[in-house]
Amino acid sequence: MSQPQASNTPSRPWWRESMMWLVIGGPSVVVVASFVTLALAITYPDPVIEAVPAQASAGSEAAMSSAQTPAMKARNHAATGGR
Template sequence: MSDSQTASTPPRAWWHERMMWLVVGGPAAVVCASFLTLGMAIKHPDPVIETQQRVSADSAADGPQAAALAPAIAARNHAATGGPASGK
């Protein structure tokens, strides 16, 4: 094309450019999908399923499973505090 041909054609509006829709359309679709997912998560939350009985350190020391749970409790306390494990 010569300069005389480009000067005679009027510039196209931004919504007529295909590359603009390619650049903006992808992220816009992701944002719309994230709002749709958020709406579904708020409307239909997953129920909490209790599969095991929760055991605290105090109740484990008194119960019949105290010997079996002692290493796990000592490791948990060590991970939480950073102190030495006393379950040996």
């Protein structure tokens, strides 16, 4: 039986392998980006939009319907397929 020949090429250290950087680099970038997003969310929070106070007058229904007009228009646009 023949013995396998030892190769003369020295093995490279792990940090010299390009595939290793592809495997570790992608998730590392995502983790860093998530921390940047968290910092931005904490630094610049979205303002709270107060709801229109409901009043017993007939004008309040008109005010409420005018506030909902963009949402109703978008809903109807989506339901009709843009016709």
